[in-house]
Amino acid sequence: MVMDSYAEYALEVAIQLKEKHPGTEVTALCVGDKPADEVLRRALALTADQAVRVWDAGWADLDAPAVAHVLAAAIRKLGGADLVLVGRQGSDVERGLVGPMLAEELGAACTTLVARVEVQGDRLRLRREADGGFAVVESRLPAVLSITNDETNVPRLPKVKDLMMATRKPIQVLGPADLDLDPARLAPGVELRDLYIPTQEGACEIIEGDDGPSRAAALAQRLRELKVL
Amino acid sequence: MREILVYAASQGGELTKPALEALGTGRRLAGEAGVPLSAVVLGADTDGPARAAIACGAGKVYAARNPILANFQPDLYLRGLEAAAAASGADVLLFPGDGPGRELAGRLAHRLGAGAVTEVVGYRLDGGVPLWVRPVYGGKAMAVYAPARERVVVALRPKTQDPAVPDPSRQGEVVPLAFEVSEAEAVTRVVEKIQEALSGVRLEDARVVVAGGRGLGGPEPFKDLEELARILGGAVGASRAACDAGWVPPTLQVGQTGAIVAPDLYIAIGISGASQHLAGISGAKTVIAINKDPEAPIFKRANLGIVADYKTVLPALTAELKKLVGA
Numbered sequence: 001m002v003m004d005s006y007a008e009y010a011l012e013v014a015i016q017l018k019e020k021h022p023g024t025e026v027t028a029l030c031v032g033d034k035p036a037d038e039v040l041r042r043a044l045a046l047t048a049d050q051a052v053r054v055w056d057a058g059w060a061d062l063d064a065p066a067v068a069h070v071l072a073a074a075i076r077k078l079g080g081a082d083l084v085l086v087g088r089q090g091s092d093v094e095r096g097l098v099g100p101m102l103a104e105e106l107g108a109a110c111t112t113l114v115a116r117v118e119v120q121g122d123r124l125r126l127r128r129e130a131d132g133g134f135a136v137v138e139s140r141l142p143a144v145l146s147i148t149n150d151e152t153n154v155p156r157l158p159k160v161k162d163l164m165m166a167t168r169k170p171i172q173v174l175g176p177a178d179l180d181l182d183p184a185r186l187a188p189g190v191e192l193r194d195l196y197i198p199t200q201e202g203a204c205e206i207i208e209g210d211d212g213p214s215r216a217a218a219l220a221q222r223l224r225e226l227k228v229l
Numbered sequence: 230m231r232e233i234l235v236y237a238a239s240q241g242g243e244l245t246k247p248a249l250e251a252l253g254t255g256r257r258l259a260g261e262a263g264v265p266l267s268a269v270v271l272g273a274d275t276d277g278p279a280r281a282a283i284a285c286g287a288g289k290v291y292a293a294r295n296p297i298l299a300n301f302q303p304d305l306y307l308r309g310l311e312a313a314a315a316a317s318g319a320d321v322l323l324f325p326g327d328g329p330g331r332e333l334a335g336r337l338a339h340r341l342g343a344g345a346v347t348e349v350v351g352y353r354l355d356g357g358v359p360l361w362v363r364p365v366y367g368g369k370a371m372a373v374y375a376p377a378r379e380r381v382v383v384a385l386r387p388k389t390q391d392p393a394v395p396d397p398s399r400q401g402e403v404v405p406l407a408f409e410v411s412e413a414e415a416v417t418r419v420v421e422k423i424q425e426a427l428s429g430v431r432l433e434d435a436r437v438v439v440a441g442g443r444g445l446g447g448p449e450p451f452k453d454l455e456e457l458a459r460i461l462g463g464a465v466g467a468s469r470a471a472c473d474a475g476w477v478p479p480t481l482q483v484g485q486t487g488a489i490v491a492p493d494l495y496i497a498i499g500i501s502g503a504s505q506h507l508a509g510i511s512g513a514k515t516v517i518a519i520n521k522d523p524e525a526p527i528f529k530r531a532n533l534g535i536v537a538d539y540k541t542v543l544p545a546l547t548a549e550l551k552k553l554v555g556a
Contacts, residue, residue, distance in 0.1 A: 006486075065344075089486065095347055096331050110332065115479065129480075134423045136421035136422075138417065138418050143417075148486065149473055151473065151478075184342075187378075188377045189344025190381065197371075212543075212544075220552070229437075229550070
């Protein structure tokens with residue numbers, strides 16, 4: 001199992017904040033079964049201070065509101081957090097809902113699509129993606145941010161030494177008995193009715209030619225015939 | 230289904246494009262299912278957006294009017310949306326699926342205890358109940374969701390829905406919302422807006438997009454792409470790999486998590502075509518792929534392809550297309 005790519009950007013932001021502000025503790029937290037330990041090991045190798053996995057056998061199909069509820073309960077159990085970073089969305093089912101819902105659960109400030117994070121005392125200065133550019137947003141703490149990719153947060157690779165260390169660090173596992181959960185909040189909000197593979201569109205017409213210029217000429221000719229331009 | 234409520238987001242007094250798309254889908258669905266369509270508008274002055282929403286087919290418009298709603302601020306806007314949800318009793322709430330719309334959709338769903346689906350591209354009616362269709366796994370599969378709670382909040386993927394066609398002769402009722410909201414509830418604030426310097430056409434609106442990926446090998450070749458885009462009156466785009474490498478700013482990123490584009494012509498140069506990238510160009514009419522790897526997934530989406538190192542093709546292609554468009 002590998003870490004979701006947007007979660008990797010979020011972790012990179014967290015590690016950079018820790019390097020810039022000594023004393024900051026980074027916890028990697030996920031909802032997942034045993035194989036998800038691999039993801040948390042990677043987070044530890046990237047110098048997260050502790051790793052926590054929350055799981056129950058009945059949680060295989062939790063949807064976004066339920067995941068947010070479980071994460072919020074785990075964060076409270078761990079003593080709270082000033083800053084919670086999540087990926088802007090999952091790469092597989094792309095819901096983009098967990099961040100905003102987690103902010104609601106925790107009563108924290110919420111900013112989505114954040115590319116850069118600066119901590120200024122008890123406030124955050126954020127660069128957020130906006131239509132045709134960026135907005136600089138000031139946020140109160142505690143806050144939940146959904147992180148998007150940026151040239152400043154391209155995930156680093158773990159050092160060999162840290163990879164070795166990570167195998168020896170513990171992963172804390174929490175279950176429903178450890179958490180203050182509301183069963184109504186775990187009930188599904190929507191239910192998967194059907195899953196299908198969309199039909200592929202027409203085949204690609206490959207433009208042949210002896211060399212680059214002849215292919216370019218043939219392509220231009222086809223565009224003329226098809227009245228594309 | 231009892232009633233559909235659309236969040237008719239506006240900017241500078243006009244409904245946004247994603248809001249027009251949400252109203253278009255709302256109107257079709259309301260017509261097919263025989264239920265009323267309502268809209269909610271927020272702002273310091275809601276007259277223009279309310280009239281526009283009625284012209285787009287909303288029978289009733291809930292107007293949350295307050296000077297502190299002059300600019301988008303999610304904490305404050307949510308109060309208006311909550312008030313509209315309470316006043317209307319709608320069980321289907323349709324949201325534009327742009328960045329602000331998705332955040333508001335998720336937070337409102339949580340406050341209402343409603344189900345939520347994002348990235349929706351279509352619906353099916355099942356005994357009067359809409360089921361929501363959305364791509365999953367980067368567009369490799371489609372999932373169909375049924376509501377499991379009394380209400381559902383749905384965010385529509387931009388550029389996948391036919392926008393509403395306004396008809397100014399339509400009549401409707403404007404219902405002012407009485408709701409409490411104070412500036413102190415805003416825990417974030419925008420202190421500065423930075424528009425990326427735009428030379429030429431905006432990526433999202435461009436009729437032609439010339440996009441480059443990892444196969445370009447560095448930032449310099451993007452100058453040649455800019456030249457081609459300029460000749461075609463288009464814009465330059467890029468894959469996530471090219472943006473992550475820092476070759477071009479992230480605002481040029483096309484794909485699932487970047488710009489969703491729907492140009493007449495999309496030219497993908499050195500782009501392998503990861504499913505996340507393809508999800509951003511699903512609305513493109515004609516796609517040309519230039520890539521040296523014949524197995525690259527981009528050729529599955531492309532209409533026309535050249536299997537070659539782009540360096541051998543691009544200069545000649547630029548010259549040919551310059552002739553073609555008479556530039």
